[in-house]
Amino acid sequence: MDFPTFLIQLLNSVQYGLLLFMLAAGLTLIFGIMGVVNLAHGSFYMLGAYLAYWLSGYFGSLTLALLGGVVLAVLFGLALEWLLFCHFYQRDHLDQVLLTFGLIYIFEELRSMLWGDDVHGVPIPELLSASIPLTDNLSYPVYRLFMSGVCIALAVGLYLLISKTRLGMKIRAGAFNRDMAESLGINIKRIHAVVFALGVGLAAVAGIVAAPVSSVYPNMGSQVLIMCFVVVVIGGIGSVRGALISALLVGLVDTFGKVLLPSMAGMMVYMLMATVLLWKPEGLFKQ
Amino acid sequence: MTEVRLSARQLTKRFGGLAAVNDVSIDLWHNRIHAVIGPNGAGKSTLTNLLSGDLQPTSGSVTLGGQDITGWAPEAISRQGLGRSYQKTNIFLPFSVWDNVRLAAQSRDAQQPWSPLQWLQNATKSVAANDRSTRAIALSGLENRASAIAGTISHGEQRQLEVAMTLATEPQVLLLDEPLAGMGVAEAERMVALLLQLKKDHAMLLVEHDMDAVFTLADHLTVMVNGQVIASGTPAVVRADASVQAAYLGEEH
Amino acid sequence: MSTAKANLETLPRSVQVVLALALVVLIAFPIIGADFYTQMVTRMMILAIFAMSLDLLQGVTGLVSLGHAAYFGLAGYALAFLTPQGEAVSLWWTLPIAVLVSGLAALVIGFFVVRTHGIYFIMVTMAFAQMVFFLFFDNKVLGGSDGLYINFKPTASVMGITLFDLDNKVSMYYATLGAMVIVYVFLRRLLWSPFGRALAGIRVNEHRMRAMGFGTFGYKLSAFTLAGALAGLAGYLWGVQSGYINPELMGFHMSAHAIMMVILGGMGNFAGAIVGAFTFEYVLHVFKDLPQVGSVNLGKHWQLWMGLFIVLVIVFASRGVLGLIAQVKAGGKPHD
Numbered sequence: 001m002d003f004p005t006f007l008i009q010l011l012n013s014v015q016y017g018l019l020l021f022m023l024a025a026g027l028t029l030i031f032g033i034m035g036v037v038n039l040a041h042g043s044f045y046m047l048g049a050y051l052a053y054w055l056s057g058y059f060g061s062l063t064l065a066l067l068g069g070v071v072l073a074v075l076f077g078l079a080l081e082w083l084l085f086c087h088f089y090q091r092d093h094l095d096q097v098l099l100t101f102g103l104i105y106i107f108e109e110l111r112s113m114l115w116g117d118d119v120h121g122v123p124i125p126e127l128l129s130a131s132i133p134l135t136d137n138l139s140y141p142v143y144r145l146f147m148s149g150v151c152i153a154l155a156v157g158l159y160l161l162i163s164k165t166r167l168g169m170k171i172r173a174g175a176f177n178r179d180m181a182e183s184l185g186i187n188i189k190r191i192h193a194v195v196f197a198l199g200v201g202l203a204a205v206a207g208i209v210a211a212p213v214s215s216v217y218p219n220m221g222s223q224v225l226i227m228c229f230v231v232v233v234i235g236g237i238g239s240v241r242g243a244l245i246s247a248l249l250v251g252l253v254d255t256f257g258k259v260l261l262p263s264m265a266g267m268m269v270y271m272l273m274a275t276v277l278l279w280k281p282e283g284l285f286k287q
Numbered sequence: 288m289t290e291v292r293l294s295a296r297q298l299t300k301r302f303g304g305l306a307a308v309n310d311v312s313i314d315l316w317h318n319r320i321h322a323v324i325g326p327n328g329a330g331k332s333t334l335t336n337l338l339s340g341d342l343q344p345t346s347g348s349v350t351l352g353g354q355d356i357t358g359w360a361p362e363a364i365s366r367q368g369l370g371r372s373y374q375k376t377n378i379f380l381p382f383s384v385w386d387n388v389r390l391a392a393q394s395r396d397a398q399q400p401w402s403p404l405q406w407l408q409n410a411t412k413s414v415a416a417n418d419r420s421t422r423a424i425a426l427s428g429l430e431n432r433a434s435a436i437a438g439t440i441s442h443g444e445q446r447q448l449e450v451a452m453t454l455a456t457e458p459q460v461l462l463l464d465e466p467l468a469g470m471g472v473a474e475a476e477r478m479v480a481l482l483l484q485l486k487k488d489h490a491m492l493l494v495e496h497d498m499d500a501v502f503t504l505a506d507h508l509t510v511m512v513n514g515q516v517i518a519s520g521t522p523a524v525v526r527a528d529a530s531v532q533a534a535y536l537g538e539e540h
Numbered sequence: 541m542s543t544a545k546a547n548l549e550t551l552p553r554s555v556q557v558v559l560a561l562a563l564v565v566l567i568a569f570p571i572i573g574a575d576f577y578t579q580m581v582t583r584m585m586i587l588a589i590f591a592m593s594l595d596l597l598q599g600v601t602g603l604v605s606l607g608h609a610a611y612f613g614l615a616g617y618a619l620a621f622l623t624p625q626g627e628a629v630s631l632w633w634t635l636p637i638a639v640l641v642s643g644l645a646a647l648v649i650g651f652f653v654v655r656t657h658g659i660y661f662i663m664v665t666m667a668f669a670q671m672v673f674f675l676f677f678d679n680k681v682l683g684g685s686d687g688l689y690i691n692f693k694p695t696a697s698v699m700g701i702t703l704f705d706l707d708n709k710v711s712m713y714y715a716t717l718g719a720m721v722i723v724y725v726f727l728r729r730l731l732w733s734p735f736g737r738a739l740a741g742i743r744v745n746e747h748r749m750r751a752m753g754f755g756t757f758g759y760k761l762s763a764f765t766l767a768g769a770l771a772g773l774a775g776y777l778w779g780v781q782s783g784y785i786n787p788e789l790m791g792f793h794m795s796a797h798a799i800m801m802v803i804l805g806g807m808g809n810f811a812g813a814i815v816g817a818f819t820f821e822y823v824l825h826v827f828k829d830l831p832q833v834g835s836v837n838l839g840k841h842w843q844l845w846m847g848l849f850i851v852l853v854i855v856f857a858s859r860g861v862l863g864l865i866a867q868v869k870a871g872g873k874p875h876d
Binding site: 031037039084087091092093094095097098099101102103104105106107108109110112113222226229230232233237263265266267270273274277278281282283 | 598604606652653655656657658659660662663664666667668670671674675678679792796799800803841843844846847848849850851854855858
Binding site for chain 3: 339341360361362365366371373377378379380381382386389390391393394395396398400401405406407408409410411413452456
């Protein structure tokens with residue numbers, strides 16, 4: 001493999017990994033803090049993508065679609081949490097699995113009724129549609145760098161939020177000891193709603209930002225969900241740092257796997273997961 | 288001295304920078320009760336967990352019946368002849384008292400989960416397991432409550448069940464973590480009588496806060512503070528030890 | 541992990557009577573029912589076997605697997621690979637091989653997943669099942685996304701005499717009914733065996749089981765493998781009946797449906813799994829068959845009704861049909 005090709009694959013790995021991180025971070029936070037497993041997490045990603053399609057058509061601009069989409073997705077997430085999820089924090093994982101599986105069906109059908117079953121494209125904004133030339137015939141799309149940039153910015157923002165703000169401190173306190181946090185006057189219900197909205201928001205942003213590249217199609221949520229689960233299993237549930245490292249690892253293995261061993265491509269990531277599990281059954285950075 | 292049944296040397300358990308158990312050595316002899324006392328957070332439960340295999344030591348060793356069991360899984364240590372009761376009642380709440388004990392007793396039948404024979408026999412017909420269960424239930428005085436659901440019996444009876452289950456596996460060494468916890472006067476007296484009876488055939492470790500019971504039962508006493516042993520010897524000697532009086536006994540009275 | 545949901549390990553008299561009556565109805569059914577319904581009930585019985593196999597894992601042992609369908613589909617694929625294009629094969633050796641394939645896959649995957657607990661277990665079972673799904677979906681050699689056809693049903697003959705003709709809908713029905721009854725009786729027996737009691741103990745308090753000397757890893761792995769093998773039996777029968785195997789049969793939707801069936805009927809006693817499978821399939825059938833109302837084809841949106849149904853059952857009746865019965869008998873409250 002020559003250097004430019006290697007560089008392209010590396011950049012693709014990082015971009016895919018960062019995207020997975022957006023989803024895995026939300027999933028792992030929601031599980032780590034509220035103890036809820038959400039199979040419909042991929043649906044929030046899909047929601048973002050479809051909102052990107054719909055709003056960019058409506059506004060004519062991806063930027064406005066991004067802003068509008070995030071707001072709508074977060075509102076939707078808050079409503080869902082208030083209506084349904086907050087009643088399930090104390091329930092069995094089994095109940096949560098089935099409840100969220102039922103939601104997947106509902107969301108898929110609503111999506112079908114609202115936006116149909118066709119594959120849709122979302123145009124890349126003019127400003128970001130250029131490509132950076134690497135060699136005579138290889139170049140790298142600026143938009144993909146933009147995607148990675150957005151994810152990095154959000155990752156940094158998440159880190160600052162959790163470790164440097166009062167809200168972050170309350171979130172960590174709630175995760176560590178719920179009763180203690182409540183007796184200190186922290187409104188746990190609100191914290192839970194915030195964390196849930198954060199998770200939904202991250203997933204939706206990932207969907208919006210990825211839409212021009214991946215297109216918008218039915219079942220896109222389920223596909224990304226399984227990768228997201230693998231990332232969280234490898235990284236360790238509840239660990240955002242673990243999710244980041246694991247997502248980048250998965251991105252690398254998947255991307256280079258497809259290039260170097262195409263016949264085994266789909267299996268490589270699972271083999272990585274199996275290996276990690278043999279060594280550390282609770283993930284690399286168990287909480 | 289009678290024979291040593293369990294022996295731990297320089298056991299240490301670190302959690303991050305904190306040593307919950309620090310360089311602790313302890314022996315359990317057949318026909319003797321070795322009590323471990325100390326303030327809350329002294330490391331008594333951690334020590335018990337290290338001996339039973341619920342926790343892995345950071346360093347140190349444990350020998351059971353001459354066999355080095357350091358780092359063994361709890362099930363292996365149990366099969367080697369160790370039985371342990373828990374401070375926080377750790378039973379099978381939805382099952383009846385009899386089924387709780389029977390399941391414990393079943394652990395000493397041949398374990399072959401992959402064998403179709405084991406899939407088709409009737410578990411309630413194992414003579415050996417039934418005999419062990421009957422003996423354990425009789426010893427702990429729960430004959431009248433055998434068919435009651437464990438979740439519905441009183442706290443004191445649950446503590447008795449806790450001990451019955453430990454006895455049903457017919458261990459040589461018993462680790463008893465606060466068996467008297469939460470018991471009324473009559474129940475406690477009954478339990479003390481039972482422990483004295485068990486002493487005849489077992490090597491016993493007793494972690495307890497009830498000082499009257501400790502001084503009635505203990506042949507040997509170890510005092511732990513902050514993860515370390517500050518005194519160890521006969522109750523009379525330990526009672527007189529100045530550092531012990533300062534650290535612990537003074538507060539208790 | 542779920543502990544208290546399993547109920548009615550000892551079936552009350554009333555339920556036993558109902559089950560006996562249901563068996564009589566099932567035996568008489570093909571004589572009175574039309575061909576289409578015979579096929580539908582056969583499919584329900586196949587799914588009942590699948591659901592019972594999951595109940596062993598979920599209801600009895602407390603292991604929630606989101607990847608159980610992988611073992612269901614693998615046996616179907618085994619039959620598809622063993623059946624040549626132009627002729628039939630014998631039931632007598634293809635069935636054991638298919639079940640063995642499923643069992644072996646469960647043993648291998650189980651070795652990795654059984655060491656995990658709680659939510660991890662759910663996620664890794666799903667992940668490994670998806671791996672198997674993609675293995676078949678992505679490879680044309682294995683049939684790809686189109687799946688494989690089984691052109692000839694297996695033969696069941698001894699020394700030249702055909703014992704039953706699986707091509708005949710009624711024969712297939714009775715063969716399946718027989719299989720379902722045998723599996724049920726076997727699993728009920730297993731529930732009260734030393735193995736079954738140990739599994740129940742693991743569900744309620746695995747920590748104490750280990751402290752008492754049970755090697756719980758070995759027990760869980762055995763349960764996982766046995767459940768996989770039984771799922772394979774169901775998958776084989778599905779392949780025989782439908783003549784067509786595709787990767788969706790191994791997908792996580794199928795696995796989630798199985799979980800739903802077990803919950804719907806009431807976990808931990810195998811009778812609930814049968815009730816749940818029949819109920820779930822029937823409800824699905826009803827939703828898919830909904831008529832056109834005005835300009836809206838209600839049946840086309842069956843996923844929406846199914847999703848709502850699942851959500852409502854979980855919110856209001858998560859102990860299932862038999863759980864409701866137990867509740868009524870005890871006069872207790874809805875949730876554990």
